[in-house]
Amino acid sequence: MAPLRPKENVMLRRIRVRLLVLIGVLGFAGVAFGQDKVHEYFNDTALKVKATESPVQKREILSKSLTDMTKALDTVKGAPMTSEQDDAELGRMQAMLQEKTDELAGTNGFERVSDDQLNAFSTYIVQDMEQADKSITVSLVVVLLIVIIIILLV
Numbered sequence: 001m002a003p004l005r006p007k008e009n010v011m012l013r014r015i016r017v018r019l020l021v022l023i024g025v026l027g028f029a030g031v032a033f034g035q036d037k038v039h040e041y042f043n044d045t046a047l048k049v050k051a052t053e054s055p056v057q058k059r060e061i062l063s064k065s066l067t068d069m070t071k072a073l074d075t076v077k078g079a080p081m082t083s084e085q086d087d088a089e090l091g092r093m094q095a096m097l098q099e100k101t102d103e104l105a106g107t108n109g110f111e112r113v114s115d116d117q118l119n120a121f122s123t124y125i126v127q128d129m130e131q132a133d134k135s136i137t138v139s140l141v142v143v144l145l146i147v148i149i150i151i152l153l154v
Contacts, residue, residue, distance in 0.1 A: 039126070039129065039130060041065070041069070042065065042069075042125055042126045042129050043126055045061060045062065045065040045122060045125070045126075046119075046122035046123055046125070046126050048061050049061050049062060049118060049119060049122040050119050050122065055115035055118060058115075058118040058119075058122075059104065059118065062104055062118065062121070062122060062125070063101065063104060063105070066097050066100055066101045066104070066125075067101070069097055070094055070097050070098070070101070073090050073093055073094050073097070074094070076090060077090045077091070077094075096128065096129075100125055100128070103121075104121065
C-alpha cells in the first residue's frame with residue numbers, strides 16, 4: 001500500500017474524530033433513553049395506582065411493578081456483558097427496590113404504608129428512582145438490557 005498523502009492523512013484524522021464524537025453522542029443519548037424508559041415505567045405505575053380506587057389493587061400494582069423491576073435487574077446482573085462495577089450499581093438499585101417492597105408490605109422492620117398513603121407512596125417511588133439515576137451510574141449496555149427486559153415484562 002502506498003503511503004498516504006498529507007491531504008488524505010488529514011481527512012482520515014477528521015473522519016476518526018467525527019466517529020468518536022458520534023459514538024459519544026449516541027452513547028449519551030442511549031443512556032438518557034434508557035433512564036427515560038425506567039422513569040416512564042414507574043410513572044405509569046404511579047398513574048395506574050392513582051386511577052385505582054381499591055387499596056388492595058393499588059398494593060398489587062405497586063408490588064408487581066417493584067417485583068418486575070427487581071427481576072429485570074436480576075436478569076441483567078447475571079448477564080455476561082455487565083462489568084463488576086455495573087453489578088455493584090445494580091445491586092444498590094435492587095436494595096433500594098427491596099426497601100420499597102418491604103415498606104409497602106411492612107416487613108423487615110418497616111411500618112406498612114397505610115391505605116390512604118398509597119398514592120403518595122407511588123409518587124415517592126418515582127421521585128426516589130429519579131434521584132437514584134443521579135447517584136447510580138451503569139453502562140449503556142446495562143441500561144439497554146434493562147429497557148428490553150422491562151418491555152418484555154410489560
